[in-house]
Amino acid sequence: MNYSAAAPYVWGPAFEGDADSMLSSDQCIIRGQHFFVKGLIEIPVLDSTEVFSWGVWVSLSRDNFARALERWETPGREDEPPYFGWLCTELPIYSPGTVDLRTRVHTRPVGKRPYVELEPTDHPLAVEQRTGITRERVREIAAAVRRLP
Template structure:
């Protein structure tokens, strides 16, 4: 895809491959809430945002990935780093095994996509978190067939569709790929 490192014109980041988006917090998490070390989720009461966990009131969130296969891309995937809301029980079970890097022993669990992807999608979207081995973030599979991400995950996406998604976030990746 990209044959050499390129610099994004909008944010200045350097990429050697197709950009993967990452959300630094669930959408409902205030922008001024500081991100803390993961230990804060246990050590502190109330609302907390860490690298991998978030608690806001009675809501519990886990960092996860949402992968979209690239059609004709030799099993390449476009990865969205995002957040999912889960039950307190599933949150606690995941946390118990997180440091041991044994979360794959958990069953898959219902979850809600907690970031507006694509932008402008306001309501949380139902999905299923699939646990992955060796301490990898769980993968969120969208289960609402009417959501724009559902067919992309199920059938894959053309490169142009991914460029459109990235462009909606302000990244002009098409120019990085096609401008030599």
């Protein structure tokens, strides 16, 4: 019920030894100029209490990233207003592509990944987030992900 990207789509081996770059399970910085957090696009599964989720990376402005880090371990951080961001994970089962979809990143309690809310457009991923998916669609996604290189 969950698939997750290991890094933002722009991350590559060249950044691994760069002193101004880092990749953890929750945050990423590239060359001290590009800032990312990992969050979840949650999609309700119709006729179920389950939720399907995509673990994705979202770029934040320098200021919003700094604010998120400042509050990372602070109880009550879920009261932060959402941060604007661009989706930086390509989910190849969707067409058109998912990179650069507009998002709002909602901080949740300490220990929980942020909730990534897609701008309400007609993109298939945004539609699924708003309207939910069937169990059959979950099976289709699972089969498509297994076929990916």
